[in-house]
Amino acid sequence: MPAAEWRVARLATRRRAAVTRAQVETVSGRALGLFGLVFGAQTLPLALAQSSALIEGAGAALMAVLYGAMVTTAVATIAKVAVRGAALAFAVIYALALVAWPFLVVDPAALEGQAPWLYYLCTVATTAAVVALAAPLATAYTIVVPAVYGVIRLLPAGGGAVPLLAVLDAMYAVILGVVVLIIVTMLRQAAEAVDGAQEAALQRYDLAARQHATENERVKVDALVHDSVLTTLLSAAAAKSPEEQALAARMARDAVKRLDEAGAAGPRALERVGLPVLVRRLRAALTTFSAPFTVRVVNAGGVELPVEAVEALYSASVQAMVNSMQHADEPGRGTRRELRIRGVRAGGCVIEVADNGVGFEREHVPGERLGLRVSIEERMENAGGSAEISSRPGQGTSVTVAWPVGADGGDA
Secondary structure, eight states, X not given: OOHHHHHHHHHHHHHHHSOOHHHHHHHHHHHHHHHHHHHHHHHHHXXXXXXXXXXXTHHHHHHHHHHHHHHHHHHHHHHTSSHHHHHHHHHHHHHHHHHHHHHHBSOGGGGTTXXXXXXXXXXHHHHHHHHHSOHHHHHHHHHHHHHHHHHHHHSGGGTOOOHHHHHHHHHHHHHHXXXXXXXXXXXXXXXXXXXXXXXXXHHHHHHHHHHHHHHHHHHHHHHHXXXXXXXXXXXXXXXXXXXXXXXXXXXXXXXXXXXXXXXXXXXXXXXXXXXHHHHHHHHHHHTTOSSOOEEEEESOTTOEEEXXXXXXXXXXXXXXXXXXXXXXXXXXXXXXXXXEEEEETTTEEEEEEEEOSOOOOGGGSOXXXXXXXXXXXXXXXXXXXXXXXXXXXXXXXXXXXXXXXTTTXXXX
């Protein structure tokens, strides 16, 4: 194996072994879904027993809402779809249920001094807040919600506990929540540092790989010019008879063909980059835009693309988003914009930039406007991909770029 390819293989192996922010979020979310189901199953007998202390029908409704939210969160974490939304919904529903508890209890004596069954789901709720919210908001939730429970625990509707017991229960919930918060936050920060270092290393390697490929190409062309073109010119200069001239002509045709083949091949970077790197770059680009985009990512894990494909997809997508911000808005009407990124098997990607703006007729675009033709279509074609632009006046615009050709299900 050549040295350059060996370095690529080593770099790719290290990259796959690194823990990324996406993996941390996936593991945290699935742990929330699993333990939520386990804790929910454990609290079910107590919830059924305490239903008689609540307003008629309130116990069943409370269980349906909370357990339904937990099951929804578990399904979302398994499918890796709307995980943060589901976790946030459960955290909010739990907080509302906790506040409503004293108003739902009509027979405090039926509780027999026991803690409300909601208490045993407090850690699940604080974990959901950690998964769904930024660290400051998650910290506030982790402290405030157990504190609210401690106050409720003192009331007859909460079992009428003595102050020391109520404080101990609240502190126990706070400690568990803070431990989860610290662990997840540290993992996120470590993964972000790894992601940043990995992306910087890949960018440096991309530059080195391109320079190496360019140098190899230069050496190849130099050798071709020396061995073929100069030889042909010398033969043509020395040709006197018809046979020698015919031979020189054949040599010239062969030299031109070999030069064309060398030019068509071009230098290629050897490195392949994970699709999450492209996703992070596009998200970073969005932070510099004045208009918001809704981002949807599907099947990004395990997908790797050549560096030149990543560069083409990134540049074409950014150009499409810039075009949307410049031309899609209509006075007096809000414009909704979306960026959808989809991995295709292990080595393909489809990106769609769509808006519901004013739209346009393609044939009415002036020829000197190069944003669509050069920056998107030709850029993707030169990289071995494809671009499709769909727009109608009043119906918005959709720009779909794909690599390789046919990754979006269209014809080559």
